[in-house]
Amino acid sequence: MDLDRVKEIGVCCCCGQPTKQDRHFNMIQLDMDAAWEFPRLGNVFDSSVNNAVAMICDPCGDRFEANDPPTILYAIEFLGEQLVYHDYIPRAHGADQG
Numbered sequence: 277m278d279l280d281r282v283k284e285i286g287v288c289c290c291c292g293q294p295t296k297q298d299r300h301f302n303m304i305q306l307d308m309d310a311a312w313e314f315p316r317l318g319n320v321f322d323s324s325v326n327n328a329v330a331m332i333c334d335p336c337g338d339r340f341e342a343n344d345p346p347t348i349l350y351a352i353e354f355l356g357e358q359l360v361y362h363d364y365i366p367r368a369h370g371a372d373q374g
């Protein structure tokens with residue numbers, strides 16, 4: 277699926293708002309293994325990792341930049357012509373949770 281189409285039909289993985297009116301296509305890396313084929317961070321940047329990614333809207337992107345990040349609820353999967361939202365369950369870590 278091309279990214280324009282994703283943006284057209286998608287919703288933000290944080291706030292659930294449609295992303296079609298956004299000026300940017302914002303994808304962020306998640307601390308979660310992707311159990312699906314696409315997209316993974318490895319598809320985009322580095323084949324050695326398979327981190328899931330989230331699509332976020334412009335207002336939520338602004339919040340990340342302002343150091344006031346919204347809660348990420350979902351990771352996104354592109355499955356044929358559909359988008360599938362998976363619950364975001366971060367990997368277990370030590371003190372840097374949150």
Ligand SMILES: [Zn+2]
Nearest residue numbers: 288291333336
């Ligand atoms: Zn949002």
